[in-house]
Amino acid sequence: MADNGLDDSGWRVFQLALLELEDEQLELAYGQLLEELEVRRQQETSAMRLLFSSMTAGELETARQVLLAEQEARVEYLRILGLILTLPA
Numbered sequence: 001m002a003d004n005g006l007d008d009s010g011w012r013v014f015q016l017a018l019l020e021l022e023d024e025q026l027e028l029a030y031g032q033l034l035e036e037l038e039v040r041r042q043q044e045t046s047a048m049r050l051l052f053s054s055m056t057a058g059e060l061e062t063a064r065q066v067l068l069a070e071q072e073a074r075v076e077y078l079r080i081l082g083l084i085l086t087l088p089a
Contacts, residue, residue, distance in 0.1 A: 006014065021029060055063060 018026065018029070052060060052063065
């Protein structure tokens, strides 16, 4: 899925539109945003399930190993970043 996000002027239009909303409308807009975020999370999960369902048992095991390695790499990255951020200036 291509990410055609808002540019600076698009964000400014969004912010100006929010200024025009009454409090109740703003709360409704926030609720809609939360619903959209949940739908997107579910779609991403569904896409991964679709991908996994097309794999053989051996491929699923390989995918498991790759996912675990990625998680470990991210933990190590965060550990190193934490060390760097704690270095004296």
